[in-house]
Amino acid sequence: MTSTDPSPRPTKQRLAVLDALGSVDDFRSAQEVHEILASSGSPVGLATVYRTLQLYADQGDVDVLRREDGEAIYRRCSQTHHHHLVCRSCGATVEVEGPTVERWTSAMAAEHGFTAVSHTLEIFGTCAACTPSRRR
Numbered sequence: 001m002t003s004t005d006p007s008p009r010p011t012k013q014r015l016a017v018l019d020a021l022g023s024v025d026d027f028r029s030a031q032e033v034h035e036i037l038a039s040s041g042s043p044v045g046l047a048t049v050y051r052t053l054q055l056y057a058d059q060g061d062v063d064v065l066r067r068e069d070g071e072a073i074y075r076r077c078s079q080t081h082h083h084h085l086v087c088r089s090c091g092a093t094v095e096v097e098g099p100t101v102e103r104w105t106s107a108m109a110a111e112h113g114f115t116a117v118s119h120t121l122e123i124f125g126t127c128a129a130c131t132p133s134r135r136r
Contacts, residue, residue: 008055013044017052018061018076027065027073027086027093065122067091083121089130096123 008014020036021028028036034049053074056062063077068088075093082095101121109117 008052008059013048014052014055016042016044017049018056021053021062021074022076024075027063027075027091029071029073033074065093068124083123085123085125087127087130088124089126092127092129 016037017033020033020040020042023036030046030050030053033053034044034046037044037049053062053064053072057064057074061077063075063084065073065084065086067073067086073091082097083101085094085096087093101119105117105119109115
């Protein structure tokens with residue numbers, strides 16, 4: 001498979017990984033996706049899970065974030081451009097739209113003579129459930 005291929009060949013293992021990832025609403029690590037597969041009796045190996053998640057992330061079918069500790073986490077992506085608020089404690093993620101970010105990105109690209117610009121934006125913080133003053 002090369003990066004010029006239009007889409008990955010949908011093997012049984014790849015489809016199982018996508019189904020496992022699609023069975024949850026939030027971001028999961030490759031290890032957690034592998035555990036979902038194992039608990040359902042699927043024999044997909046961990047290395048295959050890592051490769052498949054990266055392959056579909058490269059194709060734009062899977063969102064990938066890097067936690068502050070550097071671990072990649074994945075989720076079936078929505079079909080619209082969006083950004084994320086990510087809780088540092090529990091990993092809860094909220095999709096947010098940012099028209100100001102879009103305008104700023106376009107302006108910075110134009111100012112420096114760049115075209116065909118893309119970007120990602122993840123904002124890290126602590127969600128309400130993990131904020132000490134909210135826990136009782």
